[in-house]
Amino acid sequence: MGVVGSRSQPSVVGRRGQARRIREGLNLLIRNRDRWNISGVYVYLWRDFSGETSFLWCPRAGLVTKRHRAKPALRALKRVIRANR
Numbered sequence: 001m002g003v004v005g006s007r008s009q010p011s012v013v014g015r016r017g018q019a020r021r022i023r024e025g026l027n028l029l030i031r032n033r034d035r036w037n038i039s040g041v042y043v044y045l046w047r048d049f050s051g052e053t054s055f056l057w058c059p060r061a062g063l064v065t066k067r068h069r070a071k072p073a074l075r076a077l078k079r080v081i082r083a084n085r
């Protein structure tokens with residue numbers, strides 16, 4: 001969900017868009033956790049990586065950069081978790 005690839009691709013949203021998607025997605029799961037029988041959620045990709053992939057957004061889909069610097073998505077994740085303890 002980083003800025004790699006063509007902006008015309010819906011999965012390429014930039015750092016702010018990634019944070020918004022994390023926040024909105026987690027809030028959707030929280031609102032529906034009982035109805036959908038959700039007991040937990042896993043983060044798919046913790047850190048950005050350098051590597052060959054056929055998915056243009058994958059290398060920058062992490063919550064932190066390759067140099068371990070927090071991205072807005074990590075802050076969004078923390079806020080949602082704190083608000084729903």
